[in-house]
Amino acid sequence: MSVSYNRLCELVPAGEVRQKEPMSRHTTFRAGGPAAYYVEPVGEEELTAVIGCCQETNTPYYILGSGSNLLVSDQGYDGVIIALEKSWNSIGVEGSRIYAGAGAKLSRLAKAALDASLTGFEFAAGIPGTAGGAVVMNAGAYGCEMKNVLSQVRVLAPDGSCRSINTEELKLGYRTSCVALKRYVVLAVVLDLKPGDPVRIRSQMTELATARKAKQPLEFPSAGSTFKRPGGYFAGKLIEDAGLAGLRIGDAQVSEKHCGFVINRGKATASDIMQLCREVQDKVKETFDVILELEVKTLGEF
Secondary structure: OOOOHHHHHHHOOOOEEEEEEEHHHOOOOOOOOEEEEEEEOOHHHHHHHHHHHHHHOOOOEEEEOOOOOEEEOOOOEEEEEEEOOOOOOOEEEEOOEEEEEOOOEHHHHHHHHHHOOEEOOHHHOOOOOEHHHHHHHOOEEOOEEHHHOEEEEEEEOOOOOEEEEEHHHHOOEOOEOOOOOOOOEEEEEEEEOEEOOHHHHHHHHHHHHHHHHHHOOOOOOEOOOOEOOOOOOOHHHHHHHOOOOOOEEOOEEEOOOOOOOEEEOOOOOHHHHHHHHHHHHHHHHHHHOOOOOEOOEEEOOO
């Protein structure tokens, strides 16, 4: 890695640059080693400059939202973490549309929709992520997905240009999009919602929050659903039926409340979590001949 601390500081005069930043502070798993550099750029010019410098120097980089779907190796990440949550979280409402920066939390977007009496985004109120990450993964819950409400997405392309693209171009599928393949960086989103009854909207959000609290281990650090849903099955049910509820390695555990979640009971390392995930995958493959694919993204060496 050839990019330097001083060079990064020159590129983000309005932002912030840290060295050897523990990623356990920035992921919902609360595990993982340090990033060589942790950068919080302000504005498209700083972001474009940092990414351009990383590309020119062959320095690996990763775009970070809230870290809600990420597991970083205990050895850390020998590259640049570019964090967008702090300075890219603006939210604005015009008519039935909501305009948001990539770092805006989904919970705040849902609250903005409620305040504007707009319906269609209730499903995302309890998803612990940001608008940018939700686009990349086509986040969803309770039968709804981002593709149902997205109108446009502003992205930074690999050639350094910024452009707005429509939903069709994103090729949104189950927990997937073309964003990573085309090496786009999501900068902002436009949600197209519908006018609704605020009492009904609030009631649905409360109902979904109650259901989430009852069924999911929200009292422990995790990355949400650890595995993607395999075709024709539910990951949590397969794991439970394989007898893996409560399986534990160190402080990493398959939740007994919802077997689709791997949780950190306190001091789990990233290696503990990954080893447990692999054991779950092996056992489910052995028992049901079904391959569980991680929904959680990994960074660094495991």
